[in-house]
Amino acid sequence: MQNHQDKPLINAGGEQGILQAAEALFAEKGFDAVSMSAIAKLANTSKPNIYHHFKNKNELYFAIMEAAVQRATDLLDALEDSPGTIRQRLADFSAGQLENILLHDRSTQLIMREAFSGTSERGRDIAKQMVSKVFSRLVAMVQQGQSKGEFRADIDPSLAAFMIVSTNMFYFQSKPVMEDNPEITFSGDASTFNRIVTDIIFNGLITQGNSAP
Amino acid sequence: MQNHQDKPLINAGGEQGILQAAEALFAEKGFDAVSMSAIAKLANTSKPNIYHHFKNKNELYFAIMEAAVQRATDLLDALEDSPGTIRQRLADFSAGQLENILLHDRSTQLIMREAFSGTSERGRDIAKQMVSKVFSRLVAMVQQGQSKGEFRADIDPSLAAFMIVSTNMFYFQSKPVMEDNPEITFSGDASTFNRIVTDIIFNGLITQGNSAP
DNA sequence: GTCTATATAATGATAGAC
DNA sequence: GTCTATCATTATATAGAC
Known part of the structure; x- marks a missing residue:
């Protein structure tokens, strides 16, 4: 592996970027304090795109x-x-x-x-x-x-x-x-x-x- | 003191009952996962009544x-x-x-x-x-x-x-x-x-x- | 795969009657 | 002090164009 998977470095869009952004936010604030909009924003993408990759908020959390x-x-x-x-x-x-x-x-x-x-x-x-x-x-x-x-x-x-x-x-x-x-x-x-x-x-x-x- | 202040026993209405209900829910689920409606329900009162006793959700939490x-x-x-x-x-x-x-x-x-x-x-x-x-x-x-x-x-x-x-x-x-x-x-x-x-x-x-x- | 726009439901908070 | 009814906002989630 050439880049550690646990540090900032949010690469725009894509499933990876969504996962990284979501992990950062969930870890810091907890499940309920994080909105899908906030994740989309940090991942440089849109809310519907997250729903394209993950069924819902719970499943995204589970994947992380x-x-x-x-x-x-x-x-x-x-x-x-x-x-x-x-x-x-x-x-x-x-x-x-x-x-x-x-x-x-x-x-x-x-x-x-x-x-x-x-x-x-x-x-x-x-x-x-x-x-x-x-x-x-x-x-x-x-x-x-x-x-x-x-x-x-x-x-x-x-x-x-x-x-x-x-x-x-x-x-x-x-x-x-x-x-x-x-x-x-x-x-x-x-x-x-x-x-x-x-x-x-x-x-x-x-x-x-x-x-x- | 004749009754311990940290156990169930939600006595209907009143500032005490609200505080106890809110404490139970906040402790279990955390701030963001608890709604004012849920607190009102557990305290056997109404949402506006909570707002009569406490300025907002944050202040209620702080009091607890x-x-x-x-x-x-x-x-x-x-x-x-x-x-x-x-x-x-x-x-x-x-x-x-x-x-x-x-x-x-x-x-x-x-x-x-x-x-x-x-x-x-x-x-x-x-x-x-x-x-x-x-x-x-x-x-x-x-x-x-x-x-x-x-x-x-x-x-x-x-x-x-x-x-x-x-x-x-x-x-x-x-x-x-x-x-x-x-x-x-x-x-x-x-x-x-x-x-x-x-x-x-x-x-x-x-x-x-x-x-x- | 990615977006704009939107449906639907729940939230925190308030107005005003009693 | 306590309620019913309601506001404005924000949430999750989806429809449908590109």
Whole structure:
């Protein structure tokens, strides 16, 4: 591929241009706040032309969702296996996942909105399937680490996976807010953020807890 | 107070009933997906009556936001000081905060949507101020823990605070998704979830890291 | 495939009676 | 304070020319 599919560059007319324009707007404002006219305008085309390519607003949205999920899973597949200890593989996977969601920010926002929004019913299942995929891999890795004795065995592996996902997701999600918060100093560099967070979590997963039973 | 202010119980007509109905709908579907007619219907009143009480849709939304923030900060104030070690106080604060957001789920969803959504501009500042408040307290506690030698000093305290907030927020946010995921087993009990998570984080904050420098 | 023009329905908001 | 009736605007979606 010679041009990244997730950044501005709205090439006039055509199905591609419509999809890109729509993705940008939907990601920023959400489904209901975006009108077909606005999409047509940004895509440098007309409303009826959008209806020529897509049956209705819902189907256009669905097409974008599917493309976003496809792209995201493809990139996850590339991260599938890395060498080293389980701890190292987990750290690499986590770092790669954070990198991906930051690179494809619009796709990510779209998917997260659908997955975690109210009962919108729109593309929730497809978004959930995506989240579950990331999650399953992390759970499996943690379990491996436990059976190999790298991590303490008394922790629910899905909880450990959840901690990794949640810090990454929330980092992405809260980035705009945190950036202009004077108390936050780590917000600029995602990879060192991720390194330190996984470091803390893994250390916590090794040391035996001393909280009330 | 004798009836909780955050649960169904839509009492017909009146400013209270309108506010409750609107909060429920806005939290579930978001600003743009909710029509004034829908609010009127749920509040058992008429559209013009809403306009009698509130200047327009935006101001109604704002009134809800402000009430939600007020309620949340009040509850945080009650958690301000608890006895014990810094670690214990932090754990209590974290647990209390998670309890609060789960109890006032509609308010929370509303605030989080505004704080972390795209560039909606609507009530973003007021929501950010709310998030910052929780955050500042956690940062201060972590710093205290560091200066008392309870936690290792080489970790950015805001990063530690961020981890606590993110796991709590993301727990709340992803609850509906995680609940019907067979791999998740911890989703039912928020307080034990919180206890284990803070346990892991604190252990990680004590143990010296062994990742690449 | 792409447009102009338009149908149809729903939206936010108001006038004015009671 | 609350309603019925209605306004102006904008939305999704389509018909039909080129």
